[in-house]
Each structure stands twice: as C-alpha cells, then as structure tokens.
Amino acid sequence: MNTNSSAYHLHACLQEELDSMTSLASILEKEQFALIEGNVAALNELSQEKSQRLAKLSDLGKKRSFHLSTLGYTSDINGMEAYLASPSTETGILDNWKQLLHISETAKENNRANGILINRQLKKNQGALNILQQNNPDDLLYGANGQSKNNTASGRSVIVG
Numbered sequence: 001m002n003t004n005s006s007a008y009h010l011h012a013c014l015q016e017e018l019d020s021m022t023s024l025a026s027i028l029e030k031e032q033f034a035l036i037e038g039n040v041a042a043l044n045e046l047s048q049e050k051s052q053r054l055a056k057l058s059d060l061g062k063k064r065s066f067h068l069s070t071l072g073y074t075s076d077i078n079g080m081e082a083y084l085a086s087p088s089t090e091t092g093i094l095d096n097w098k099q100l101l102h103i104s105e106t107a108k109e110n111n112r113a114n115g116i117l118i119n120r121q122l123k124k125n126q127g128a129l130n131i132l133q134q135n136n137p138d139d140l141l142y143g144a145n146g147q148s149k150n151n152t153a154s155g156r157s158v159i160v161g
Contacts, residue, residue, distance in 0.1 A: 003071060006067050006070040006071045007067075007071065007088075009063075009067050010064065010067035010068065010071065010083075010093075011090070011092070011093050011096075013060055013063045013064050013067060014064060014093060014096050014097060014100065015096055016060055017057065017060045017061070017064065017100055018096050018099055018100045018103070020053055020056050020057050020060060021057060021100055021103045021104055021107060022103055023053055024050065024053045024054065024057065024107050025103050025106050025107040025110060027046055027049050027050050027053060028050070028107055028110035028111055028114060029110055030042070030046055031043065031046045031047075031050065031110075031114055032110060032113060032114050032117065034046060035114060035117040035118065035121070036117065064080070065079075068080060068083060071083060080097065084097055
C-alpha cells in the first residue's frame with residue numbers, strides 16, 4: 001500500500017470513527033433519559049445499540065492502528081499525534097481528531113453519569129428488597145414457588161374444604 005493510499009484510508013477511518021463516536025454519545029444521552037424515566041424497554045434497545053456501536057469503534061480503532069503503522073508510525077496515540085504533527089498532514093484530519101477526542105470525553109462523562117444512575121437504582125432496589133425480607137432472607141413471606149411460607153400455625157398445612 002502506498003503512502004497516499006494509506007493516508008487516505010487513515011483519514012476515511014478517522015471520519016468513520018468520529019461518526020460512530022458521535023452516535024455512541026447520542027445513545028448514551030438517550031440511555032441517561034431512559035434511566036431517569038425508568039424506561040426498561042428503551043434501556044434494552046439502547047443496550048443493544050450501544051454494544052454494536054462499541055464493537056464498531058473497536059474495529060475502527062484497529063484499522064486506524066493498522067493504517068498508522070503502514071505509514072511508519074506507532075499504532076498508539078503517540079503515533080497518531082506524531083502523524084498529525086507532520087507537515088504533510090491535512091488540516092481536516094487534525095480537526096476530526098480534535099472532535100473525536102472531545103466527543104470521546106463527552107461519551108465517557110455520559111457513561112460515568114449513567115453508571116451512577118444505575119448504582120443509585122440498584123441501591124434503591126436493594127433497600128426495597130431488604131424491607132420486604134425484613135433484612136433476613138430466611139424470613140421470606142413467600143417461597144420460590146410463590147406460595148406463602150406462613151400458612152401454618154403449628155407446622156401443619158391448613159386444608160379448607
């Protein structure tokens with residue numbers, strides 16, 4: 001692969017990464033609203049979309065690394081920064097890289113906030129379960145089969161006929 005072709009593919013890959021990261025940030029924002037509203041159906045759908053987007057971003061990161069190494073740079077962030085610092089680099093790719101970093105930070109912050117919301121809901125749910133169980137799982141009012149455990153006074157079943 002020649003240098004011009006590799007640079008072109010790197011630029012195209014970076015644009016695709018930017019588009020995908022923008023989409024992921026949007027999904028995380030929607031997820032936040034769904035968490036606040038308790039919209040489980042939306043959360044299930046968004047979770048699938050988020051997983052697909054993350055897989056796509058992972059693939060694009062690998063492609064970017066490949067194109068960087070083809071151009072003679074290390075396949076990490078240092079290699080990308082060295083490539084961007086070279087005099088032959090177009091301004092557009094530098095702008096895309098800056099936007100990608102900015103949107104990545106936004107997505108990271110949204111993901112952190114979503115994690116906090118999820119943990120709060122888990123604590124709330126656990127508190128409700130503790131109240132129902134009266135902090136002792138052995139004192140459950142209902143068994144796994146859904147039948148009351150307290151249906152006897154003397155250890156015998158009551159038969160009503």
